[in-house]
Amino acid sequence: MNILKKIRILLACLTLFSVKIKAQDVSINIINQPATLTQGSALGRVMVDICNNDGGSRNAAVGKLRPLISFPSSLVGNTVVPITFVGWTVLSNDGQSIRLENTVAIAPGECSHIVLGYTGVNIGGPLTVTGTMGFNGPQTVGNLTGNDNSTTSITIAAGGTDSDGDGDPDVSDPAANDPCSWGVGQVVANATLVWRNADCDGDGVTNYAEATGLDGNPATTADNTDPKSACSLNITQVTLMATSSGDCDGDGVTNKDEINGLDRNPLATFDNTNPLDLCSYNAVDQVIANTSQTWRTSDCDKDGNTNFTDPNPKSPTANNDVLTTSFGSTGSVNVLLNDDFLPNITLSITRSGGTAQGTVTFSPTTGFMTYSPLTSEQGSTVSVSYIVCNTAVSPSVCANAVVNITVTGSSPRLSITKAVSSGLYSLFDNFTYTLTVNNTGSVPTSGMIIIKDTLQMGLALVSATVNTGWGCSASGQLVTCTRTNSIPAGGSSSVTITVAALQAGTFYNKAGVYGGGDPVAINGSTAAQSNVTTTFVAQFSVRVTLKVFLKGAYNPTDGLMQDNLRSQGLIPLVQPYGKGAYADIPHIGPDEITTSDVLAVTGNNAIVDWVSVELRDKNNPTSILASRSGLIQRDGDIVDVDGVSCLRLMNISNNSYYIAIRHRNHLAVMSALSYPLSDACFNLIDFTSPSVSIYTKPNTDPEFSAYPMMDVGGIRALWGGNASPDRFVIYQGPNNDRTFVGSVILTDPNNTESLNNYMVNGYLRADLNLDGNTILQGPNNDINLLFNEIFTHPENAEKLNNFIIFQQLP
Numbered sequence: 001m002n003i004l005k006k007i008r009i010l011l012a013c014l015t016l017f018s019v020k021i022k023a024q025d026v027s028i029n030i031i032n033q034p035a036t037l038t039q040g041s042a043l044g045r046v047m048v049d050i051c052n053n054d055g056g057s058r059n060a061a062v063g064k065l066r067p068l069i070s071f072p073s074s075l076v077g078n079t080v081v082p083i084t085f086v087g088w089t090v091l092s093n094d095g096q097s098i099r100l101e102n103t104v105a106i107a108p109g110e111c112s113h114i115v116l117g118y119t120g121v122n123i124g125g126p127l128t129v130t131g132t133m134g135f136n137g138p139q140t141v142g143n144l145t146g147n148d149n150s151t152t153s154i155t156i157a158a159g160g161t162d163s164d165g166d167g168d169p170d171v172s173d174p175a176a177n178d179p180c181s182w183g184v185g186q187v188v189a190n191a192t193l194v195w196r197n198a199d200c201d202g203d204g205v206t207n208y209a210e211a212t213g214l215d216g217n218p219a220t221t222a223d224n225t226d227p228k229s230a231c232s233l234n235i236t237q238v239t240l241m242a243t244s245s246g247d248c249d250g251d252g253v254t255n256k257d258e259i260n261g262l263d264r265n266p267l268a269t270f271d272n273t274n275p276l277d278l279c280s281y282n283a284v285d286q287v288i289a290n291t292s293q294t295w296r297t298s299d300c301d302k303d304g305n306t307n308f309t310d311p312n313p314k315s316p317t318a319n320n321d322v323l324t325t326s327f328g329s330t331g332s333v334n335v336l337l338n339d340d341f342l343p344n345i346t347l348s349i350t351r352s353g354g355t356a357q358g359t360v361t362f363s364p365t366t367g368f369m370t371y372s373p374l375t376s377e378q379g380s381t382v383s384v385s386y387i388v389c390n391t392a393v394s395p396s397v398c399a400n401a402v403v404n405i406t407v408t409g410s411s412p413r414l415s416i417t418k419a420v421s422s423g424l425y426s427l428f429d430n431f432t433y434t435l436t437v438n439n440t441g442s443v444p445t446s447g448m449i450i451i452k453d454t455l456q457m458g459l460a461l462v463s464a465t466v467n468t469g470w471g472c473s474a475s476g477q478l479v480t481c482t483r484t485n486s487i488p489a490g491g492s493s494s495v496t497i498t499v500a501a502l503q504a505g506t507f508y509n510k511a512g513v514y515g516g517g518d519p520v521a522i523n524g525s526t527a528a529q530s531n532v533t534t535t536f537v538a539q540f541s542v543r544v545t546l547k548v549f550l551k552g553a554y555n556p557t558d559g560l561m562q563d564n565l566r567s568q569g570l571i572p573l574v575q576p577y578g579k580g581a582y583a584d585i586p587h588i589g590p591d592e593i594t595t596s597d598v599l600a601v602t603g604n605n606a607i608v609d610w611v612s613v614e615l616r617d618k619n620n621p622t623s624i625l626a627s628r629s630g631l632i633q634r635d636g637d638i639v640d641v642d643g644v645s646c647l648r649l650m651n652i653s654n655n656s657y658y659i660a661i662r663h664r665n666h667l668a669v670m671s672a673l674s675y676p677l678s679d680a681c682f683n684l685i686d687f688t689s690p691s692v693s694i695y696t697k698p699n700t701d702p703e704f705s706a707y708p709m710m711d712v713g714g715i716r717a718l719w720g721g722n723a724s725p726d727r728f729v730i731y732q733g734p735n736n737d738r739t740f741v742g743s744v745i746l747t748d749p750n751n752t753e754s755l756n757n758y759m760v761n762g763y764l765r766a767d768l769n770l771d772g773n774t775i776l777q778g779p780n781n782d783i784n785l786l787f788n789e790i791f792t793h794p795e796n797a798e799k800l801n802n803f804i805i806f807q808q809l810p
Contacts, residue, residue, distance in 0.1 A: 024140040025053040026060055026106075027147035028067050030131040036155040037120040041172040042184040044076070044118040045083065046129055046152065050102070051111035053147070060106035066134040070097040071118055072127035075156045079119035079184075087112050101136065118154075119184055125155030165192030180228060188218045201230040202244035203275070204259045204266050205237045230255050235274055238266050249278040250292025257285040263747050264754045271747075279314060284749045302397045303340050304347065304390040310340050318388050318401035325371060327378045327409040335403060336367030339388060343367045346392035353385035356405060360384055371405055376520045379413020379441035381406050412441035412489070414449070414521050416513040418530040422593060422641065424648050426538040426679075427504050430462055433533065436494040437513050439487040445516030451481040451495065452524060453511035458503030458537075470495040487516065504539040504651075508532055536590060538650035542677040545646040546613065546630075546638040548661050548669075548687040549712075552720035552785060553608055553770040556713050560634040563606040564771040566599055570763040573599075575629035577612045581765060582664050584725040585612055588627040589650065598643035604635045609663065609770060611638060613647055616658040618674035621695070622810045624660075626652040632663075636688055646681040654678045658695070659685060660809060665765050666718035667729060667807040669708050670695040688716050696808045703728075707794055708808035719805050721786035723766045727809070731790040733802035738783055741766045745776045757781075 029049045037044040050067055052060040071080050078095025082088075087104035098116060106112050133148035160169045163176045170176040172185030180200035188211045196208035205225070213223035214234055226232035231248035242259035253273070261271035262282055274280040278292075279300035288308075296308035303316035311317070318339040325331025336343055349362040349369070358373040371384065382405050389398040414437060421432045435453065439445055451470075455461065455477045464472035469485040472495065481495050501507075512527030521528045553561035565571050573594055578587025599607055611632045617623040630638045630647040638661075640647050657677055660670040672693035675685060686692055687709070694716075697704045709716040721729040723740035730736045744766040745751060751758040757778035760766075766774045768782040775781040789805065790796060796803040 024056075024058045024060070024142050025144045025147060026065060026133060026140055027051045027053055027144075028131045028133045028150050030069065030129060030150045030152050032129065032152040032154050035126075035153070036157050037118075038160045038169050038171055039120045039123050039156050039158055040167065040169050040185040040187040040190060042079070042117065042119040043172055044120055044154065046071075046116045046118070046154075048114040048116065048131055049111045050106065050114070050133075052106040052108050053144075054108040057108060059108065060102065060140065062103060062105050063101055064136050064140065065102045065106070066091065066099055066136055067114075068097060068099045068132045068134055069116060070130045070132075072125070072129070072154070075120065075122055075124050075127055075154060076118040077121035079117075079121060081117050082114070083117040084113065084115035088114060099134070120156040121187075123156050123158055126153035127155075128153050162190065162192075165195045167191035167195065188212065199240050199243070200227050201232075202242055203230045203233045203238070203255060204240045204242035205233045206239065209234075209237045209239070231276065233276075235259075235276070238272075241266055244275075247290065247292075248275045249280075250295045251278045251281045252286040252288055252291035252295065253281040254285075257282070262749065263743075281314075283314070284752065301340070302390065302393045303399070304344060304392060304397075305340050305342050312340050316340055316390070316397050316399045318386075318399035320401050321369075321403045322406070323369075323371060323403055324406045324408065325373060327373050327375060327407060330370050330372045331405070332368050332370045333403060334367045335362075335369050335386065335401065336388070339367075339399070339401065341388050341390060341399070344390075344392075346390065348389045348391055348396075350387055351384060352387045352400065354383040354402065356382035356384045358382075362386065369403060371403075373405070373407040375409075377407040378409025378411045378519065379407065379439075380520075381440075408442050410442055411519045412439050412443055412445040412487075412517045414438070414445070414513050414516055414518045414528050415440055416451070416511055416528055416530040418509065418511055418533050420509075420533040420535050422595070424538065424541065424640075424650050425501055425535065426541045426650065427501060429537070430498055430500050431535060432496050432498050433509065433511075434494055434496045435481070435511050435530070436492055437483075437487065438492040439489055439516070441518070442489050443517075444486045444488045444491075445518075446486060447484070447515060447517055449483045449487070449513065449516040451479075451511055451513050452527065453479040453481070453497070453509070455479060455499060456507045456509060458501065458505060459499045459507055459509075460502055462498040462500050464497040465495055468493060468495055472497060501537040504537050507535045507537065509535070534590075536650070540653050541648050541650045541679050542615070542652055542654060542657075543646050543648045543679060543681050544613065544615075544659065544675075544677055545681050545684045546659070546661065546687065547636040547684060548611070548632065548638065549636050549715065549717035550608065550632065550663055550666050550720065550770065551710050551712065551717040551789070552666065552768050554712060554715075554717050556715070559715070560604060561608045561632075561636070562771060563602075563608050563634055565609055565763065566607050568761070568772045569599075570761075570772050571599055571607060571609060572763065575610050575612075576664065576763075577610070577629055577662075582725075585662050585664065586614070586624060586627055587612060587629065588624070592629045592641050594631060594641040594643065598631070598641070601643055605633045605637070605643070607631045607643065608634055612662040613638065613649070614660040614662070614670075615649060615652060615677070616660060616670065618656045618658065621658040621670065621674075625657065626650075648679075661687065661718070663718060665722050665768055665770075666720050667708075667722055667727070667805065668809050669718060670809055672696075690714070690716060694808070695810065697806075697810070703806035703808075705795060705806055705808060710789065719789060719807075721768050721789050721805075723768060723782075723786075725765075727807040729786065729789060729805040730803070731786055731801050733804075736802075737768075737786055741768070741774060741782050741786075742776050744774050 073096040088100040091099045131150040164179040166179045166182045167190040168182035168186040175181035207227040210225040210227040230244035242256040244255040255275040258273040258275040301316045307313035323333040347364040384403045389396040419434045461474040472481040510532045511530045514521035514527040575592040577585040615626045626649045628649045656674040662668040672695045694708045723737040760774040
């Protein structure tokens with residue numbers, strides 16, 4: 001072998017040795033663990049080993065290696081996450097493929113371990129997971145590309161046991177026996193019906209409704225809420241009674257009280273509020289001590305006064321004020337002192353009306369109004385209406401109020417009131433007007449005081465009182481009364497005139513007064529005017545003498561009705577029918593009015609309540625020709641508003657009539673016969689006696705009953721228990737009266753704990769036993785009366801809860 005060939009062989013060997021000591025092979029190897037994962041489990045793992053196979057001393061440099069691991073999205077969705085990756089940083093991760101880069105060099109012969117996690121989303125497999133070695137720049141010198149790829153496979157199997165039914169299998173559920181605790185392994189579609197219909201966070205929205213949102217699709221997450229957070233909900237999805245005692249919006253009202261409302265019924269939304277809106281709440285449920293700092297420093301009604309210091313934080317409020325000042329001086333009052341608004345440069349206060357003619361000023365920065373009265377306002381009360389606005393917001397927030405100003409002075413001031421005697425009047429009856437003159441000034445009257453009263457045509461003066469210092473005379477329809485005796489400051493004097501009704505009709509009347517040194521009322525043109533009185537005079541009338549018992553108030557032991565409503569001062573002076581809560585009971589003509597003296601009578605003739613009496617056409621008893629409200633006494637007598645006379649019905653002539661009697665919570669009755677009536681108290685028609693025939697519907701009518709009244713030991717009484725405005729009494733079923741009683745109790749704003757045995761006092765239809773107290777449960781409750789009537793009714797042989805007692809009126 002020549003020397004040149006030896007040199008060439010030596011160079012070749014040196015070259016091979018040089019390549020060998022610089023070679024650096026990097027390999028990737030991936031392994032699944034476990035190979036099969038339960039659907040919904042988040043415990044899927046893939047182990048990745050990145051190894052430096054260099055046999056020498058070269059490290060795999062920092063930032064050189066960029067392995068990419070790709071998962072089958074059809075099985076895992078986008079759930080891939082790095083679990084263990086010390087010495088690596090994540091360059092990208094879309095939940096299906098993840099690329100990392102080494103942040104620490106890998107020494108020769110060493111491996112770096114990476115653990116990736118995934119969730120089994122969909123059933124399937126086995127499908128391949130691929131690991132591919134990538135590099136930042138050129139591959140390492142001597143890298144063997146055959147080691148740059150590695151695969152494994154994963155399988156997603158049907159879910160295993162889910163003990164609590166929350167859709168998260170036990171294998172991945174952090175609390176396998178707690179349906180309100182689950183992890184990322186939850187699949188809502190696998191949750192049980194019990195879980196779906198439950199409400200883990202107590203916000204009144206079912207778990208499933210929260211997890212699927214308004215569109216019912218769990219995949220569109222924008223409208224989904226968290227079933228485990230009471231402060232995450234769509235309020236329109238509430239279907240259950242809320243139980244959360246938290247306060248999401250910090251307004252001092254618990255979430256459950258906001259969602260359930262005052263009636264504690266979340267489905268009756270008229271009184272529900274929003275637990276996520278700190279300005280939406282029912283004030284009766286609020287506990288100020290529990291409000292958050294955010295609520296306290298907010299201004300819900302935008303009146304410029306923060307909630308915590310605002311007496312009415314949800315409604316900008318201005319309250320009326322009073323001021324007393326004298327002529328010749330300027331009075332002042334701080335109108336903001338009792339308003340919600342605070343003095344401020346951004347506040348405006350302007351006059352909006354009133355009767356005052358003097359000079360008015362307002363100061364928004366202090367809240368004071370000043371007033372300087374006119375001479376003519378001495379001894380009178382005038383008013384200034386104002387509007388106060390917070391102009392710091394747009395639009396401005398405003399409220400209105402009135403300042404009533406009493407002006408004193410050194411002059412007498414006259415005013416006059418007029419009253420007409422109570423009662424019903426027909427042609428040629430006499431009645432009286434009482435005229436009262438008041439001196440509201442600061443000094444006594446001086447000189448003559450003159451009253452002018454022009455009677456309407458059809459009325460004539462009969463007489464006038466002469467013992468009060470007044471003298472009266474008539475010239476045609478003009479009645480003039482004069483007085484020279486002084487009326488002291490703050491005093492008054494009255495004169496009564498008696499007039500005769502020469503015509504039937506409605507008479508309106510008022511009077512004027514002047515003189516006595518009043519600087520304003522100096523003649524007929526400037527006279528102080530009285531109120532207008534109204535008197536109805538009928539062409540003719542009839543009277544009726546009636547007796548009836550109300551079962552709700554009747555006591556069979558003494559044969560009398562209780563008068564608790566009267567003794568508690570609950571019976572109104574004005575009859576209640578044909579309007580308001582009792583608009584369903586007809587009433588014809590003006591309201592009947594009684595007096596406190598009548599309601600003060602005790603004993604057998606004490607008043608129990610108002611009733612309505614109807615006279616019906618003898619040829620067509622469905623036609624109501626006249627009605628009048630009267631007072632029923634403890635012994636059953638129905639009397640006129642004077643508490644003594646038999647009942648008088650106006651503008652109806654002598655004839656025969658069917659007679660019907662109604663009461664606000666009893667079933668009405670009508671006589672089976674027509675009775676002749678005249679303008680005289682006739683023989684008693686006693687509805688309590690079995691001898692008086694009572695009307696019933698035809699026996700072919702589905703509402704027919706042979707018992708139009710209740711028999712109580714041989715005495716008849718109106719069926720009680722009608723708590724609702726209808727024509728029947730029912731204990732259970734649609735429109736039952738028990739529900740109406742319960743509604744009064746449970747919706748009362750003072751019944752904050754929704755107690756069934758809570759007592760509501762008042763003149764209420766639901767007070768079935770007429771004792772002045774409405775009670776659903778407990779002693780003297782109103783439901784017992786209703787229950788006993790239904791179960792003891794002669795026609796309810798099967799003792800049905802839903803038996804109906806129908807009113808027997810044509």
